[in-house]
Amino acid sequence: MGKATGFLEFERRNETYEPSQARVKHYKEFVFALSDEDAKIQGARCMDCGIPFCNNGCPVNNVIPDFNDLVYRQDWKAAIEVLHSTNNFPEFTGRICPAPCEAACTLNINDDAVGIKSIEHAIIDKAWKEGWVEPQPAKHKTGKKVAVVGSGPAGLAAAQQLARAGHAVTVFEKNDRAGGLLRYGIPDFKMEKGLIDRRIEQMELEGVSFRTSVFIGGEGFPAHVQNGARETISPKDLRAEFDAVVIAGGAEMPRDLPVPGRELSGTYFAMEFLPQQNKVNAGDVVQDQLKATGKHVIVIGGGDTGSDCVGTSNRHGAASVMQFELLPQPPEEENKPMVWPYWPIKLRTSSSHEEGCSRDWAVATKRLEGSNGKIEKLIAARVEWKDGKMQEVPGSEFEMKADLVLLAMGFVSPVGGVLDAFGVEKDARGNARASTEGDKAYYTNVDKVFAAGDMRRGQSLVVWAIREGRQAARAVDAYLMGSTELPR
Incomplete structure (x- = not known):
């Protein structure tokens, strides 16, 4: 695995x-991937450790020692x-995954x-650059039709695997563009x-059809749930048309802050704030866009979404x-012998924090105050x-x-009523209640209907969504x- 003494x-x-x-002046990516030489040296550090815990630390069970060794040997195509x-x-996980595999190394x-x-980031970027990522259409068609509801990472993974198995796959997305929270939840x-x-272009060449601005749930849902969809289809009609349905929407119902003054203008959910900037970056015109310009911004919540609000602000x-953050400040370094190979609780400083942000821990918001319907201050306690x-x-x-409070x-x-409609x-x-084991893995109580991703497991990581979509x-x-040759 890599160079025998590389880790030394x-x-x-x-x-x-x-x-x-420089980077706060634009919305482009600002991470410079490893050079071939640096990636080789990084791969050389992979130990012949006997039991590679990184494989199980990774939710999709990437064969990490093997591609580390291949990069060390500069066999990028095999990698x-x-x-x-x-x-x-x-290319998604190599950018935004928190890398539980590294915690388990x-x-x-x-x-x-x-x-x-x-290393993963370097491999996939080189593969795209060299033209090694090509469509893989099925050699034989099965004649079966599958609907996938939701085009986030779980839906995309499920759709691609099913298309490669020979099924006719249609992906339905309520937003105007495919990608789910990859598109509108993660900053550019x-x-x-x-x-x-x-990737969508690749999948279309593999036979996947995408229908955007289509809400699956029928009439009568609030406008914010349908999210501007131009067409609605009932679950009953969907099941009648397709041989199987995979519901793979996200866990989009945000946790609210039930304190006095919550109704004041200037207090918004993160997912009201972040998607607007992504739309503007895509060339859309957003009327009355929520902007942090010149404002004193308070972000409540210390996770990745909060960090994204910081970077956008x-x-x-x-x-x-x-x-x-409501919880106490974690330690600068974890006690590795105590927590390895599991995900450690330790202080994490993101690139957005480094750009400019004050942070405080063990703080609870008691109320919001303002005048003329607008927020002016936040009252908190330790x-x-x-x-x-x-x-x-x-x-x-x-x-x-x-001036602006982001929750x-x-x-x-999942958003209210969608599962009920099915x-x-x-x-x-x-x-959605569905087991991941046995003969009816991911199968719900409803005939033909399967569930995967955040809609089944709750809010989680992109890499977990990909795993669930594949499975x-x-x-x-x-x-x-009756049987399958698709990998887990």
Whole structure:
């Protein structure tokens, strides 16, 4: 695996960034992928560790030691074949995955992990550049028709796998462009949307049809749920037309902030704020766009979505950006022997934070105040956690000036009513109830209907969505044909 003594000889080589003061002036990607030589050295660090925990740390079970070794040997074409054998879209994960594989790397026990994510990024970018990523249309058609509802990573992965198995696949998307939250939830500076477009072009050449601005759920849904769709189709009609249906929408219902003053203008969900800038970047005209320009911005929520709000606010030219997190500040470094190979809780500073942002932890919002219907300040208090319960610290209340408050506290379930329209049973969290094991993996209680991705498992990572889409495709193929040769 790589060079036998590479992990002793070479230090980790990280990708580099365009300087902060330059990159905040645009919405393009600013990460410089590893050179061939740096990728080779990074691959050389992969140990012959016996049991590669990175494989299981990766939700799609990428064959990581193999492609690390191939990059070390500079056999890039074989490397992309290995990578594509488990991951349909490594250009997505190579950019936005938090890399749980690196947390599980054996070298991470007492040293810096192998830069697996940066190697993946380098492999797929070279593959596209060299023209090695080609359509793979099925040699034989099955005559079966499959509908995929939702064109995020789970829906795209399921659609591509099913098309390659010979089925006629149609992807339905309520937005005006395909890609789901890859398109409208992730800022362009983290992942440019041309990456999605070229995959869709590949999939169309493989036989997948895309129908955008189509809402599956029928009439009577609120406008914000239908999201501007020009056409509606009922689940009943969809099931009548297709031999199988995969519902792969996201967990789009955001967690709200039930405090006094929530109704004031200037307080928005992150997913009201972020998609507008993506639309503008795509050339759309957005009336009354939500902008942070010249405003004192407070982001509530310390995760990736909150970080995306920070980066977008910086590019708008915010006067200041503050990010609050309810939980205590994590340690700078994890206790590796205690947590390895699992995902560690430690302080994470994103590129958006580095561009300019104040952060504070163990802070709870008590109320929002303003005048004439507009927000002017946020009243908060410090909290402490005892025996797993949150308590306000007496006398710790404080206030901050706020012109724009963005709620980025996660997502709780799929949008209301869509699963009900299908008649799909829900679990305790409001997600589609479907097992991932056995003869009816990903199969719901409704005839012909399968569920995958965030709509089934709840808010999660892009790499988990790809895994679920691939596995659901395997289950659908077995359902339609009696057996399947699609990989897990």
